[in-house]
Amino acid sequence: MNLKAGLFQHQQLKLQMTQQLSQAITILQYSTMELNAYLEAKQLENPLIQIEPPKQDSLYQREPYTYKRNAGNPGNTVDWYEYVSVPTRTLADALSVQINLKSLTSFDRKILDELICSLDDNGYLRVEEPSFMQEHGLEGAQLETYIKKIQELEPAGIGGRTLQECISLQLQRKADVPPLVKQIVTDHFQAFGEKKWKAISKELGVELKDIQQAADFIQHCNPRPGSKYSQHIAEYITPELVVNVIGGHTVAVSLYDGTTVNVTYNEEYTDFMKDHPDKEVQTYLQEKEQDFRWLLQSLRQRKQTILKVGKILAEKQKSFFLEGPSAIQPLTLKQVADEIDVHESTISRAVKGKYMQTPFGIFELKYFFTSAIKSVKLEDSEAASARTVKNELQKLIDEEDKKKPLSDQKIVNLLLDKGYDVSRRTIAKYRDQMGITSSTMRKRYE
Structure with missing residues (x-):
């Protein structure tokens, strides 16, 4: 082997974690409440950042001073003063x-x-x-x-x-x-x-x-x-994405901007930037201006990524938005990541703590990601989502004779008749996740 000492050049591609990239990753994974708290903290450390309350639009149309307890029942309304906060004792x-x-x-x-x-x-x-x-x-x-x-x-x-x-x-x-x-x-x-x-x-x-x-x-x-x-602080969920079905067959997705505070430039410091005689002050403000621009860029990237994920979900889960939760399809983070051409971890951060309003209610984005269950219907390639199987499991439990509750093996057989190939161990796991006890604990003696 011939070993030579010397200086050599070679090119190498390497991802370097910069301050800007780290900030973008952090902002992407924040929920709405966490992001608002983060922006308020940034305002305190950067005089060029000015925040304003989020804009409110007509996402939720309500009659003034009236809260409708049951949608679709106009006769059942509650006066607003029933919901005025009153002091509570510990x-x-x-x-x-x-x-x-x-x-x-x-x-x-x-x-x-x-x-x-x-x-x-x-x-x-x-x-x-x-x-x-x-x-x-x-x-x-x-x-x-x-x-x-x-x-x-x-x-x-x-x-x-x-x-x-x-x-x-x-x-x-x-x-x-x-x-x-x-x-x-x-x-x-x-x-x-x-x-x-x-x-x-x-x-x-x-x-x-x-x-x-x-x-x-x-x-x-x-x-x-x-x-x-116990005094629990209520957290109100405001979706970042809104899905509308147009004409009964077209699924449209849009961002709802009424969730996060608005970040603007504090114009009071414009003259300081240009004319302040102290070079240290100018340098400080220039650094803060760069920080402000990085923040805006990170916020834009966050919105773009969330919207891209929403559009892919609208495409891959179209049957859900048209027919309801029972029609949800198997979908993985990797599938969406490949469609958007980003890393799987980016999708994981993008769906964490984010919500979408649909014609069937508000759902967390991670709800739409569910593993596939082998189907034994006529089409061998057909697959059902784990969420669909859980829905079927819940129906079977709700309709069972409580004097003779269904065993896990009996549930496996009934699901097999419906076209879902699920093991007894999987059923036990799903029951545990759904908070459903075993057949022995569910049994009633009359």
Whole structure:
């Protein structure tokens, strides 16, 4: 082998991650709310960036001061003032008000306040009892007395340390509780939750239908009694793409610009750019002007990419937009990426957290991407989407006889009759994803 030392030149193509490219990638993957927060932060660090609220157009046509609860039913309207925000109390506030009505020593109040602060959002008591007793110099019986005081407050079930205790506390306040219900909750709660009802019926000498009636009674209890006080901030989804069907056969896609804040140039700094005597200030403003132009370019690229994806979806999922969710077709990120001639990761970022308004409702863009399921219909090449199979699975579960619920294998056979070749393992996976329990857990005993 002949090795020579020397200087040699060769050409090489390489993608370099520049600041501009990094910003474009970041902006593309942001949802609308994240993008607006990002732009507000950019305004604070760049004096040349000025933002304005998004333009509102007629995407949603509503009558003034009236919210229509059920579309298509003009008689069912609700006055706007029912939706005016009113102050809400926390669970701690509601319990503290009740505590204040009791005659307590300052020490009692301190202990009860600390126990209230130890409740989670669902109303369960989360406290390490040994360390709590040591910290406050309490005996076990004393702590139990304080806990009982919390459990006497409203709503019923507050202060339970387990689901079993929470349900039991609620049953204590109900009238005409069947003895079997109390017995099940007290002595057989774990087996009852696991639906080992045959063993319970044998041990208690009752019929399965009696346990079913007890289960129906228990279901009226609230497993999360404190949740009604939880304060969740509502996030309103505004679609970035709008699909309209024209003439019953043409699918048109457009951007809805009423989602993000508008970025404009702060004209007040124009004179500074031209005439300011301080060179450092001029250099600083020139850098910020370049940053502003990069930002505008990234925002334009984001819109272009999302619109391109929307148009491909309109083409590939045309049957969905004309017929509805049951007609959705198999589609992968790679297929769309190949159509637009970009990397698959770009499509993944473009659909993340973005929504589309269709004639059948608002859907997240990733909804339209679903794997193919082999079809055994007449056409061997025909395939169905996983989403379609899930829809069929939901129909079968909804229509099944709850006394004899469908097993996974029976569902496989029924779907095979419909032309979908799906394994039992796949059905179990889909059930889990859809929050559907097994046939044993779905069974009712009447």
